[in-house]
Amino acid sequence: MKKLKRYRLFLVLLVGLLVIAYINQSIAMNTIQLTAESLWNMLFLLPPIFILVGLLDQWIKKESLIKYMGDKSGIYGILFTLILATVAAGPLYIAFPIAVLLLKKGASVRYIVFFLGAWSTVKLPVLVYEFTSFGAKFTLTHIFFGLGFYYIAGILFEKIYDRQNLLKNEIV
Amino acid sequence: MLSGIILYSLATIYLIISFKKNKLKTKLALISAWKMFRKVLPDLLAIMLFVGLTLSLLSPDLISSVIGENSGLLGMVYSTILGSVALVPSFIVFPLGRTLVQNGAALPQVAVLMSTLMSVGLATLTMEQKIFGRSFAYARNASAIIMSLLFAWIVWVVMV
Structure with a gap:
């Protein structure tokens, strides 16, 4: 029963799909095809990411991560976080387990919020698309405003949220 | 596709290095990777179905x-x-x-x-x-x- 509960949202959506299939078959077929496609992409990308996270968990010493992303890391914290987010691949929800691991290893809340914000703004592969679709002015405005905003948001979040408190829900 | 290739190469290389240095740690890393995967799978299925629905509607x-x-x-x-x-x-x-x-x-x-x-x-x-x-x-x-x-x-x- 507990297992079934974890799949509740999926089952609800599945029922939704059945309703749509009853009304309009071509939309339903299209949905199944798109879902299968993105599911396949994700299942392809996730295993190496989780293996890397698992390895980082075992090998990275808390002290060294605190140096790079801890409360007193200063400019290193910003640079290190930016590099991590820039080389990222995949949607934001993949960043969640990674962010928790960093938090567990001693990264400060400020850089975690900055990391999640930067992940949604400056992923290198996506920047290429943004640049070719909307040009330099738009892309640069997006990058500089986004990064500035999320850095300030990080400072605010740090005042509100306590590291230990956030880690209560840890999944790593 | 390219990011997939890069990720798999990175994971494989680090896995081999890790295995050579410490078998136990590598085993623990793989176990925790599997646990994470199992924990996010139900949500992931729902998320993907949602993506399919939005894109087709x-x-x-x-x-x-x-x-x-x-x-x-x-x-x-x-x-x-x-x-x-x-x-x-x-x-x-x-x-x-x-x-x-x-x-x-x-x-x-x-x-x-x-x-x-x-x-x-x-x-x-x-x-x-x-x-x-x-x-x-x-x-x-x-x-x-x-x-x-x-x-x-x-x-x-x-x-x-």
């Missing part, structure tokens, strides 16, 4: 007509809601945005839509809550909505 024509040049503040509200609810793979977001603008959607509205698509996730909120707790997850999404609206305002001032 919303055509560019439909979206463009809702957030066109004269849609104003209401168009802003629509695109914020749409961007927060829908989930579109990130490499599709900008080409999609371009298509929308070409179909007659206004740039600031499209900017909100794209920015919220990338940073706000109501579909992934259950997963985010489980990981960071409810309050943090809500606050992060709220901050991302604020960021997107401010960004659209800047785009409106600077580029329109």
